[in-house]
Amino acid sequence: MAAHTTTQMQLQQNSYYKTHNRTQHPYRRMYKHAHAHAHARTQTQHATAKQRALVVVHASNAEEDRILADLERLRKENDELASIVIGSEGEESKTLRQAAEAGAKAAAAAKQQLASVQPEAEQQPSVESFLGGKDVNNVNNAAIKAEALPTQNSAVNNSTAVTADSNNATADSAPDSAAKPATTGINFPPPPATKHPSMTGMPAKNLEVAEKPRAIVFVASEAAPFSKTGGLGDVAGALPRALAARGHRVMVVSPRYQRGEGLDEAIGEANDTGVVANLVLGTSGAHDVRFFHTYKGDVDWVFADHLSFQRPGTLYGDEHGTYGDNQFRFALLSLAACEAALTLPLPDSSPDFPTYGEDVVFIANDWHASLVPIYIASKYRPHGVFMRARSLLVIHNLMHQGIEPSTTFETLGVPGDWYPAVDFVFPEHMRAHELDKGECVNLLKGAIATCDRIVTVSTGFAWEITTPEGGFMLDHMLRSRQFQLGGVTNGIDEDEWNPADDPDIEAGYDDKDMSGKATCKAALQRELGLPEDQYVPLVGFIGRLDPQKGPDLVRDSLDFLVRSLGCQVVVLGSGLSEFEEWMRWAETEYPSHFRGHVGFSVQRAHRITAGVDILLMPSRFEPCGLNQLYAMRYGTVPVVHATGGLRDTVEDYNPFARGGTLGSGTGWTFAPPSNEALQSAMQTAVMTYREHPDAWKEIMRRGMRMDHGWREAARQYEQIVEWTLMDPPYA
Known part of the structure; x- marks a missing residue:
């Protein structure tokens, strides 16, 4: 598969960035089958008698006679309808005729029942009670889905090919309009808009679905259960699942660590996507980063694989201290996350739109991902890419800021005129000697200067970091952005931490x-x-x-x-x-x-x-x-x-x-x-x-x-995302 590069010249020449202006189409999995049935109805009116009985339960008394007449006519035309739906005669046609007769009886029973009860929804009997407990969606379900769902082209080389293949597949899968039967005038109930089915580890009770699903990309140096050393890993592992449960399309990008402490065997379950990004980081040259992927809990888990992440010890260091190349390692992670949104085909979470595209919201966690908003502002937007993308910076620990000598700026791949964004000068009393000017590169400062919103992991901490006592020398910058600063208290995984059912x-x-x-x-x-x-x-x-x-x-x-x-x-x-x-x-x-x-x-x-x-x-x-x-x-x-x-x-x-x-x-x-x-x-x-x-x-x-769960925190993050999208880019 062709590698994708990020040099400025290639960004200008790449046709993808010139011609593609992908619109936001996040895919809501919970409506997948409902939309497929709606598509089949409008194209071929493939509706069975049992499905018509479902309408009777919700119809008004004035419409019942018309519906019963439609059902009688459908019974008489059953052989023709069966040939349209399943393309054959014989035993299957006989089965469908019997279903129509059962549906007519069910409709009559529904009419009698509706005449004797109040019209409130909570007092209406369910359609399953009329159909003997059978699932009304099972009749010819496979045939309807086979015609309604577009086929997916799994072999893609780049985002342009993915878009073309997806569009062709959608067009090819449309039924012939000449095969449409006569319309019956029956309107089916819309899909539910307030509930979401249960997902792994996240209870579905009282869980609302977002009005506007978004494409969200988390970038974190660790994400449980794949990698974890502290609270950052817990948040990056739980919050994306909570947002996905509300209907958003969510990707998490983290390193593919190997042979280190704090890792879970589950990281080995990720599959090689075959996509390799050739990333250029200034004077440090070009580096190939390979993407691995797994889909769990309605979340795309993407792992950036590079030799710098394959070493013993902890995620950030060994017995001798922190690794000296941590700035380089997480610069690769940040740039790889930007490229993953543009080029990585992930049809598991959205068959219609495999890549996340440009209309995304990045959530960068701590200094390790602080280069994400910097790269968006300095490398992508000047070339017309990520113009509608936004970035949130989540500060888990302000004490760690990604500070390195100023000479390392040339290895970040950031244009030189953006140096003031990351420039930081220590006060005189903190310098090593008289000739020390105190200049350094501070990645977290750069993220504060370029991101669109800032979130901390509690409201109390959001106030403390604006004070000289708790600001770690960045309080003046944070005070200047206090109107884009807020706090959301973390939650916990209530399934893992449950005293009623804890195996430990x-x-x-x-x-x-x-x-x-x-x-x-x-x-x-x-x-x-x-x-x-x-x-x-x-x-x-x-x-x-x-x-x-x-x-x-x-x-x-x-x-x-x-x-x-x-x-x-x-x-x-x-x-x-x-x-x-x-x-x-x-x-x-x-x-x-x-x-x-x-x-x-x-x-x-x-x-x-x-x-x-x-x-x-x-x-x-x-x-x-x-x-x-x-x-x-x-x-x-x-x-x-x-x-x-x-x-x-x-x-x-x-x-x-x-x-x-x-x-x-x-x-x-x-x-x-x-x-x-x-x-x-x-x-x-x-x-x-x-x-x-x-x-x-x-x-x-x-x-x-x-x-103590994540439901309320996810709702608050969702609101912050909406506020961010309403504002113009900060940088």
């Missing part, structure tokens, strides 16, 4: 019967070698062992928690060696009250979340945080520092609310992030646990009953 915990439970919670606590105490005691508060900490997560506050307050409050404490995490050494020391100092596990295990994280009574999260800053959501889902009470998403999602307990009976709130928050504030919050929480068990159980239940 000792016993299941829910908010109505929480007896399994005590069983999980006893099992965890046995697993850790701690004394089994239901009356001793068991406190957990799960997270990276670095200053952001506040493990030093846990370390400095451990003696107070153990000796003054009598708590048992368990810590799960890895990171700085000084904290790992402290965990080993603490086990010998408090043998019956402390256990630490260096490393991370998803199964153990589930058992700790279900078994502990209190989850402690003293993060100094937390853009969103997921562990507190997992904890509340499992009836574990969070005690958190009031920052970012922690403040947004944990309601501080108020014992005097609701008449002073059971209070309100789902946990405790404290500020500032100090030992004194943490110890005060923990003392109040432990006192409530011991002295007010009924109030404690209500706190647990309120947390378990909260909506």
Whole structure:
């Protein structure tokens, strides 16, 4: 298959960019069969008697006589109709005649039923009740679909060939207009517009369908379950599925990592598309990137394959630190994502429009994908490509900005006049020496300057990053774009994190019967070698062992928690060696009250979340945080520092609310992030646990009953996408 290049000269000469101005036609899979039947009706009026009976249920009394007359005429002309639909006589014609007679009887029964009931939709009997429980859509369904659905040409070399083949297939598949039977004048009910069938991992209850389905391309350095090291992978794995469930056509582009940690075997299930993009990145030259693809959960998962992604260690580094070529690796990813939307044929999600085309919305996540809006503004739009495309920047962690020496700008493939967009100068007190000018390339700054909208993973974090204390030297830029800045709180996968059906915990439970919670606590105490005691508060900490997560506050307050409050404490995490050494020391100092596990295990994280009574999260800053959501889902009470998403999602307990009976709130928050504030919050929480068990159980239940899923977050992202499309391009 021909490779596709992105040099400026080739962009000017490529006929695709000159002649093609693809319009937005996202394909809604949930209407696939309904549209196919509508097409067949308008072309050949291939309607069976049972389908006519369906209309009687919804028709008014004034139309029933006419419909019954149509049904009688259809019965008499049954042989002719059968020859049109199935192209044969004999036994099949006899079967269709019998179906017509059954339909006439069903219509008469429907008329009698309608005369005796109210016309409201909720009181009308279903058509299945008239047809003996049979599916009215099964009659000649295969024949109708075979004629109505266009054939797809799977062998394509480029986007131009894909467009031509698709159009030809659609034209060839249209039935001969001379074969149309006489119209019956019967209008079938339109397809449903408010519900979507259930998809894998996403419940369908109360799930609305978007009024205007869009083509959306996620770009992320990791996406669960294929690759994951933290919350970014969770979001990139769950949010696209939630948007696809609302009817959008969604693609996720991430690297095809190999031999590294944090990978899932599912990444090997992706198939080689045969499409190779020849990407030119400035002075670093041309590089071939091959695309792999799999279709799951109504989402196109696309993986960019390059040698730089095939190395041992974690996704971003090894035991010696982060990889020195990370900027180059993720520049390839960003440019490959732009090319995937233009050239990659993906008929699984849209047989009629295999490529996503130019009318797309890119959602770039963190600095790893920050070059996407920069490339769109500097490389594509000057040549008339992606003129109607828009880009969203999602900031998960502002501390990591993709900062490299200024000399690396020439290797990005960005035109030289766009250097001010990524130029960043450190203040004098942060420079290495007197001759250091402090100049560098900051990819996240460039994305802030060129993207159309900015989204953070919580509303609290959206405000914090505009302050000097939380802006990491980009607060002035973010304040200048405050009218395009907003926050959407992350959700969690409620199927994976479900205490009622979790294979990794000792016993299941829910908010109505929480007896399994005590069983999980006893099992965890046995697993850790701690004394089994239901009356001793068991406190957990799960997270990276670095200053952001506040493990030093846990370390400095451990003696107070153990000796003054009598708590048992368990810590799960890895990171700085000084904290790992402290965990080993603490086990010998408090043998019956402390256990630490260096490393991370998803199964153990589930058992700790279900078994502990209190989850402690003293993060100094937390853009969103997921562990507190997992904890509340499992009836574990969070005690958190009031920052970012922690403040947004944990309601501080108020014992005097609701008449002073059971209070309100789902946990405790404290500020500032100090030992004194943490110890005060923990003392109040432990006192409530011991002295007010009924109030404690209500706190647990309120947390378990909260909506922690992605449905509301997907709706908010959808609204932001619509706002973005209404505005002209920002750059």
